Amino acid sequence: MAQLHFVEYGPRTSEQPQDTLVFIGSIGSTLDMWLPQLDALSDVFRVIAVDHRGHGGSPVVEGPASVADLAQDVQETIAQLGVDTYGVVGLSLGGAVAQYLAANDSKVTSAALLCTAPKFGTPESWHERARTVRADSTAALADGVVGRWFSEGWMADNPASTAFYREMIATTPAEGYASCSEALADWDFADELPKISVPVLVLAGADDPSTPPEVLKGIGEAVSGESTYVEIKPGAHVPTIESPQEVTDALRTHFS
Template structure:
């Protein structure tokens, strides 16, 4: 069921489904909670699944930029408080993975387990994020999205599922500009390298084997810092949850069966 809550000074859109130990899914930059449809459907018989649109995305409110990683983390905490969810497992992809990491190190007592997908302790550089913000200002998000979407999926996906790829381009291009730029600023300024010692939850690192945005080498460095296993998902680029939904679900479910509180 689609629901809305005013938390941490803004309205967030969320869906809460199923019953059992709670699992929270956190989306990537320029996407919304629908990227997790397949995984939510597969987990709701066993877990309580919370998905939400982070600030500036989907149906959630888009306050003026810039945002910080701490803004996103406090949004998540406030939503969990609102729903009276005390301890959760977190599944985050790209910037969603950074939010999950920041939450886990800030609130270790509330974090049961972590699945970190196509992410890293540091994503991109100050220069790369400033360049993207500048390009959006000079052209449009719809124009910049043409290059971004090419890194979301493998060439095979564009050939074999062109309508689906176009649909996800529309999701990206229609993201509120304030939210997209605001989260670019959060990514620009976020650097958790060497700062994950407070993370106590067991973790699994997943990455699309053909991801050019957050490549396997970045996931490998994260897995080493967390002393966590790394699994590469073949036939996937930056969003394996869409491109390889069954393989992604299988990895997440197997991990949560052990560490997610069931």
Template structure:
């Protein structure tokens, strides 16, 4: 049963309607993302959640599972009508992000896994910690937790910020913290990493004792479309300690995902238009002849000529066909002209219409080119009629 999470939705300044979802660490609340959430509104809307048992979210009795925590986050997406998001998870939030990417891949446009792991050590350690927190409270563990969150150098440099994060840990519900420890005790995603299909950025802190770079390399090696970035002078809460660099990495990764998604959409629409105008048989033959050398050009033409120009609503296909025939005649491009003449006849244009186009072109672009066009029409009509 899902829990109604507490979260902030920050409207982005970008005209694109993308959304970034930030999911935080065990013992944190959503303020841990303060350095990122305003900056990320340059590229998308931003949702920052408190996991169950954390911050201002409810604390049902445990134990919890990573699936439980993940379904809570998915309920937030559903509440906001979001089909696909850029998902960012740190530590426990990274386990949640992995679960969603594995089990609900259609919901994830890009994935960022930060200072997290496919398995967080031995289960017994987490079960023991859960029992200890229930017995002594989160305040008794706050110093130890924060010592893993930040490097000693950062702690000495910004004692006030570190103290604020200690209070964050101490304020976490004992039951919420303990139940999330039990969720981590049952977490092992190593066999499922290959099921993650979203473009993935893996970020590690070089001095992170909780999830060291070796854990990040397991993630990067297991996820096909991934890249790994190790931050120097960073421990577990790398997004706080190296805030500017983490924000830049996120913006670059998410913007690249938006760009790739736009290209994919243009390619899909272009292929639909291309088949509509030229016919399946012609397009299939072109695809079969594609080589490594010609593939980039085929991709370019499909996205731009077909996915953009032919898809525009300002002119219908009938008029665009006539314009194309006239222009190809005018410039003397006989190879393309022959292809478009035959495609026009298959689409139901009459020989009389084509004749009018080439008569008109003869006046404005020259008789020799139109003479060649008439010869092509003659051959194409004869073959078309015989079929």
């Protein structure tokens, strides 16, 4: 298991923190993808964001991983911070980890599943990605990935931010990206979703090519806990950056 790099903030006001929120991001990202939400929600929440193993400031762990391994990384990291109960917020791969935690960790009190799925693509497509980055580096995928993260209009209006996030992807260690790709190759949680009994926010980007709205609606229908569906427009696969206020507002409403 890996001790993950994390940041922690809040609360900034005199109010008691309502909860601890743990943020888990996409494959190829660092915790910087949550900056707007960490800024806003640290007023009353204790917010903790982590980098997956082999991403950002977290150590590379050689070889394939499973989503259960990634979840254990999160559990061990936040346990050292004295977290007793928490709300989990996950996007894409982080949403898979959040699904696993919501179903299996009794410390989870509520969950927000953003732009994620109980199964992503085909196993072969993820094994191919792993082979590609091990052979050619993660930069070989960066243009394609950033094109799924954001809508064309947003990228045209935000060239500097687009370049920043493309570089985030391109500089992800190849073994970190490959290991997490192999975790997604083996990920199929459809039959486990009814185990999620805590309140769930499912949030979709209206224009997300990777996990379209109908996939998120299906998660909400399959969990046994109360679910709320929110669709963000404009928004592709990473609306935390493209439509940050709308995402933050949905999270605040859910976890309050």
